[in-house]
Amino acid sequence: MNSRSETAPDTPWLGPPIDARPLFAPEQAALMTTLRGLRPQDWREEAVPGWTVRDLAAHVLGDFYGRLARDRDHHEEGPAPAPGETLESFLHRANQEWVDAWSRVSPAALTDTLDLVGGQLARYFAGTELHTASLGVSWAGVDPSPRWLDVARDLTEFWTHRQQIRHATGRGTDPDPRFLSVVLDTFMRALPHTLRDVEAPPGTQLQMRIEGRAGGVWTATATADASGAGGRRWSLAEPEGGRPAAAVRLDAETAWRLCTRGVRPLAALDRARVEGDRALAEAACRIVSIVH
Numbered sequence: 001m002n003s004r005s006e007t008a009p010d011t012p013w014l015g016p017p018i019d020a021r022p023l024f025a026p027e028q029a030a031l032m033t034t035l036r037g038l039r040p041q042d043w044r045e046e047a048v049p050g051w052t053v054r055d056l057a058a059h060v061l062g063d064f065y066g067r068l069a070r071d072r073d074h075h076e077e078g079p080a081p082a083p084g085e086t087l088e089s090f091l092h093r094a095n096q097e098w099v100d101a102w103s104r105v106s107p108a109a110l111t112d113t114l115d116l117v118g119g120q121l122a123r124y125f126a127g128t129e130l131h132t133a134s135l136g137v138s139w140a141g142v143d144p145s146p147r148w149l150d151v152a153r154d155l156t157e158f159w160t161h162r163q164q165i166r167h168a169t170g171r172g173t174d175p176d177p178r179f180l181s182v183v184l185d186t187f188m189r190a191l192p193h194t195l196r197d198v199e200a201p202p203g204t205q206l207q208m209r210i211e212g213r214a215g216g217v218w219t220a221t222a223t224a225d226a227s228g229a230g231g232r233r234w235s236l237a238e239p240e241g242g243r244p245a246a247a248v249r250l251d252a253e254t255a256w257r258l259c260t261r262g263v264r265p266l267a268a269l270d271r272a273r274v275e276g277d278r279a280l281a282e283a284a285c286r287i288v289s290i291v292h
Contacts, residue, residue, distance in 0.1 A: 006133035008146035013192050015218075015236035017130060020152040020182050024122040027155060027179060031060070031118065031162050035111045038169060043107045047161075047168040051099065057110055058102035059095055060161050064117045067154060072124050087138065091291055125151060139289050141193035152186040156289065159183050160260050173253060180214035180252060187259040187289035188218040192234040194287045195220055198280065205244040206234075206284050212252040219244065220284070246280035249273040259289035 035057060047056040069075040079097070081090040102110065134150035136143025160183070163173050174180070188208060195206065200222040208218045221238035250258070254271045257263040263271075265285040274281045 006144070008131050008133050008148075009142065009144055011142055011146055011149075012237045013223075013233060013235035014140060014142070014146070014149065014189050017146065017148040018152045018182060018185055018189075019130060019148065020155040020186070021125050021128065021130070023155055023179060023182060024125040024158075027158055027162070028118040028122045030174065030176075030179075031158070032111070032115050034162055034165055034171075035107075035114065038107070038165075040107075042169040045168040047164045053165050053168050054107055054110065055099045055103075056161055056165060057107075057114060058099045058105070060158065061102070061110065061114050061117060062095065062098040063154070063157065064114070064121045068117070068121055068124060071128070088291055125154075138291055139190045139193065141196065149186070149189060152182065155179075156183045156186045160256070160290070163256075173256075175214075177212075177214040180256070181216070184210055184214060184252065184255060185216065185218075187256065187287070188216075189236065190259070190287050190289045191218060191220045191284065192236060195222075195234040195283055198222075198234070198283050200245070200280070203241060204280075205238075205241060206280055207240075207244040207247040208284060209247065209249045210252055210255045211249060214252050215255075244276060246274070246276040246278070246284070248281045248284055258285065259287055261288060261290065 038053070043052065043054040045053050047053045051059070066078075069078070079090075079094045081087070085093075105113075128147070128151060130146075130148040130151065132147045133144040134147035135145060137145040137149050137153050140149060142149070159179050166172065166174065191206070191208065202222055202224050204222040206220045208220075210216060218236060219238070219240050220234045220236055221241070223233055223235050223238060250268065250272050254263055254268050258265065258268040265282070268285050269282060272281075272285070
């Protein structure tokens with residue numbers, strides 16, 4: 001697939017496009033500020049299960065290189081799934097192999113390389129076209145995906161990894177709503193796919209309300225499947241229609257952690273304000289906006 005020339009797939013159920021391009025440069029600057037402010041011992045703290053801060057920073061560098069190689073340089077070589085290997089297993093294996101290969105590189109050299117390559121990636125994203133076909137986004141259930149979603153997905157990954165580094169080293173989540181509002185908006189595009197197996201009459205609505213300056217309201221509506229096969233598809237594109245069957249209110253911290261599996265669904269429900277159909281609310285809180 002040539003993601004630079006194919007027209008974007010028709011995905012109205014994902015809601016309006018997101019333009020995350022202007023945020024890559026400030027996100028890169030925030031990452032460098034975070035890394036250059038770390039103490040030597042901070043690099044050895046566990047950032048995610050099995051990976052230290054240094055490991056996670058190396059993983060981010062791999063993401064930077066991978067995107068540039070694939071999309072800017074059209075480089076087609078590299079690791080590939082083994083026969084019968086799932087996408088998730090392949091990604092975890094390839095990521096671990098990359099992190100292991102960078103274990104000989106010092107934090108200072110790793111930071112300098114991240115500065116160089118991340119700057120190149122931010123400049124690439126600034127000029128990329130949003131309305132073409134691109135890599136699939138598995139957690140949204142689209143392959144190929146519209147490029148705007150693929151690009152926004154990358155921003156959420158970089159932002160999430162920066163928060164994991166911050167948390168590992170005693171800092172809280174960056175509250176800057178410039179980033180968090182786009183991250184949350186992107187994460188909520190997983191709602192239709194999350195609810196794909198939930199049977200409900202057409203017109204049934206589920207409302208997710210995230211509170212705070214970076215929050216918002218996302219309403220998923222059950223609609224008749226366009227294939228005419230009698231199935232159901234949930235959509236973020238339908239207008240709100242009165243009282244939703246279920247409404248879930250979450251604070252922003254719980255919401256983004258839920259979407260990245262930093263908080264389990266039942267724990268998120270305990271923190272949420274739920275109105276209406278409890279089973280539908282529970283289904284919505286199974287949302288995952290990462291490959292896991």
